[in-house]
Amino acid sequence: MNTPTKLGSYLLGVSVVFGSALGIGRAVGPVGAPAAGDHSTMAAPTASEGHGQQAIEQANEVAPGGLEVSADGYTLTPLTTTIKPDTPTDFRFTLTGPNNKPVTDYQVQHDKKLHFIVVSRDLNSFQHLHPVETGGGVWSVKLTLPAAGAYRAFADFAPAGGDGLTLGTDLLVAGDYAPEPLPPTSRTANVDGYTVTLDGDLIPGKASKVTLTVSKDGHPVTDLQPYLGAYGHLVALRARDLAYLHVHPDGEPGDGTTRSGPEIVFYTEVPSTGNYRLFLDFQHEGEVRTAGFTLSADQTTPTSTVAPGDHGH
Numbered sequence: 001m002n003t004p005t006k007l008g009s010y011l012l013g014v015s016v017v018f019g020s021a022l023g024i025g026r027a028v029g030p031v032g033a034p035a036a037g038d039h040s041t042m043a044a045p046t047a048s049e050g051h052g053q054q055a056i057e058q059a060n061e062v063a064p065g066g067l068e069v070s071a072d073g074y075t076l077t078p079l080t081t082t083i084k085p086d087t088p089t090d091f092r093f094t095l096t097g098p099n100n101k102p103v104t105d106y107q108v109q110h111d112k113k114l115h116f117i118v119v120s121r122d123l124n125s126f127q128h129l130h131p132v133e134t135g136g137g138v139w140s141v142k143l144t145l146p147a148a149g150a151y152r153a154f155a156d157f158a159p160a161g162g163d164g165l166t167l168g169t170d171l172l173v174a175g176d177y178a179p180e181p182l183p184p185t186s187r188t189a190n191v192d193g194y195t196v197t198l199d200g201d202l203i204p205g206k207a208s209k210v211t212l213t214v215s216k217d218g219h220p221v222t223d224l225q226p227y228l229g230a231y232g233h234l235v236a237l238r239a240r241d242l243a244y245l246h247v248h249p250d251g252e253p254g255d256g257t258t259r260s261g262p263e264i265v266f267y268t269e270v271p272s273t274g275n276y277r278l279f280l281d282f283q284h285e286g287e288v289r290t291a292g293f294t295l296s297a298d299q300t301t302p303t304s305t306v307a308p309g310d311h312g313h
Contacts, residue, residue: 066244073098102137148175
C-alpha cells in the first residue's frame with residue numbers, strides 16, 4: 001500500500017478474514033487444554049518430564065486457540081471501547097462463565113492467573129501483559145497501542161476446576177492506517193544489545209524441537225533469570241488468521257538439569273503450512289525483553305522433529 005488508507009476500509013477486509021476464521025474456530029483450543037467439549041483427564045507430567053514433554057503430549061490432541069471470543073461457555077468481554085493511538089489507556093475487561101457471571105476464581109499458571117497478549121493484525125507489534133483484578137471479576141491493564149489500526153487481544157487462563165482456554169477479541173484504534181508487511185523470514189533477532197538465534201523447523205502436525213540461543217556483545221548469556229517460572233516464554237501466531245500457540249521450554253529453573261542459558265529449548269507443533277510469527281520473552285539483568293522471528297512451516301521433515309518421550313536437555 002503506497003498511501004495510508006482509512007481504518008474503516010481496512011476493517012472490511014478484516015471482517016472477511018475473521019469471518020472465515022470463526023468457521024474453524026470451534027476445532028481449536030489452547031495448548032495445554034483438551035479440545036472444546038473434551039473434558040477427559042491426563043496424568044500430570046513428572047518434574048523430570050518438564051514443560052517440553054507436556055507440550056508434546058498435548059499438541060497431539062489439540063490445535064491452537066484464540067480464534068474465538070467465546071468457547072466452552074466462557075466469553076471475553078472488553079469494557080473499554082475507545083483506545084487512542086500511542087496513548088496509555090486503562091483497559092478493562094471481564095471473563096464470564098457458563099453461569100453468565102464474571103469468573104472470579106482461577107488456577108495459577110506460570111505464576112499468574114491470567115496472561116494477556118496483544119498483537120497488531122500485521123504482527124509487527126507484540127505485548128505480553130499481566131492485568132490485575134480490580135474486584136467483581138473485572139481485570140485492568142495499562143495498555144498503549146502504538147498506532148491506529150486493528151489489534152488482536154488474547155486472554156490465556158484456566159478457571160478453577162476447569163480446562164485451560166485462550167479467547168481472543170479484536171481491538172480497534174481509529175485513525176489513518178497503513179499496514180506493514182509481515183517481517184521477512186529470519187533466524188536472528190537483535191534487541192537491546194542482545195542477539196537471539198533460532199535453530200529448528202516448524203513442521204505441520206509434528207512436535208518439533210526449537211532452540212533459541214541468547215548472547216550479548218558476542219558472548220553467550222549463561223545467567224538468564226526465571227520469568228514467570230521459566231527461562232523463556234514463546235508465543236507463535238499463524239500469520240493469516242492469528243491462530244495462537246503458547247508453548248513453554250523444556251525443563252524449568254531449579255529442576256537440577258535445566259541450565260540458565262544460553263540455550264532455551266522448546267517443543268512445539270503448528271497446525272498447518274504457512275508463515276508464523278514467533279515471539280520470545282526472556283529476562284536478564286532484571287529486565288524482560290522480546291525477540292521476534294518469522295518462520296515458514298512446510299512439509300519437509302526436519303532434523304529437529306522429535307518423538308513423544310524424547311525430550312533430552
